Amino acid sequence: MAEKPVAIITGGSRGIGKGIALKLAELGYNIVINYASNKEAAEETKQQIPSLSVECATQQADISSNRDRQSIKELTRDTFGRCDLLVNNAGVAPLARADILEATEESFERVLNINLKGPYFLTQSIANWMIEQKKRFPDRAFRIINISSISAYTSSPSRGEYCVSKAGISMMTALYADRLAEYGIVVFEVRPGIIATDMTSTVKEKYDKLIAEGLTPIKRWGEPEDVGKAVAAIAEGRLDFCTGQIINVDGGFHLKRL
């Protein structure tokens, strides 16, 4: 059984998930990188991790599928024998932005299945395993971190299904923080703002302009590493009495200003 703590990062192959994986590896976590289909990106991230003196396993799995979610747990159990930290990061934007008066049920179901149902039931599955582990190893710390978005509370009527999915992640965080406290498992929401990844590459010019005009008090794009650092602060255990807390990683976007 691995002596080092183990972190599962969904969507850990690229973008924000990769930023998180690299920071957790620096902290000494063995890493399980889940991805949907881009094996090349997952292997490239994996190759960067041994230089940090930890081990890394990759697992293709669609988090919206029950069977695939079980495969993430089985791979982690078979490879490392433990899971100390789950980071629910994988998520998608709608395939096409569409006005809420026109948008389809098909897109709603796709986005909600991946962004909310997937993490909701992966958390259920991993939390039950963490409860078992806590009974056997009471001195170990177990944590769950959900990556939501400023879209949890910011209206974008051209991608309503995405906003609804992220608002759901906020409530999911509260529910699991409440339910798992008695087992010593803490749960957090990390809420990124505008972060430079493939997801935002299609709207780069729009956000370049908005940021330059002062949309965020800190006038720059966020980087995956910014989110990785916030996750690392939680993973180090410095916030363990703050279960249920929301960490805004948004350059101050959430501030109300006059």
Ligand SMILES: NC(=O)c1ccc[n+]([C@@H]2O[C@H](COP(=O)([O-])OP(=O)(O)OC[C@H]3O[C@@H](n4cnc5c(N)ncnc54)[C@H](OP(=O)(O)O)[C@@H]3O)[C@@H](O)[C@H]2O)c1
């Ligand atoms: N970028 C932003 O500005 C921003 C802001 C706020 C919140 N977020 C949130 O942060 C998270 C990461 O976003 P990102 O910008 O890093 O996205 P990204 O660059 O598009 O990367 C998405 C990651 O999720 C994986 N993924 C997608 N669908 C999946 C599925 N069904 N099952 C398993 N893995 C899946 C992808 O795997 P493949 O590589 O195989 O496709 C990839 O690793 C998302 O939850 C997103 O909503 C992003």
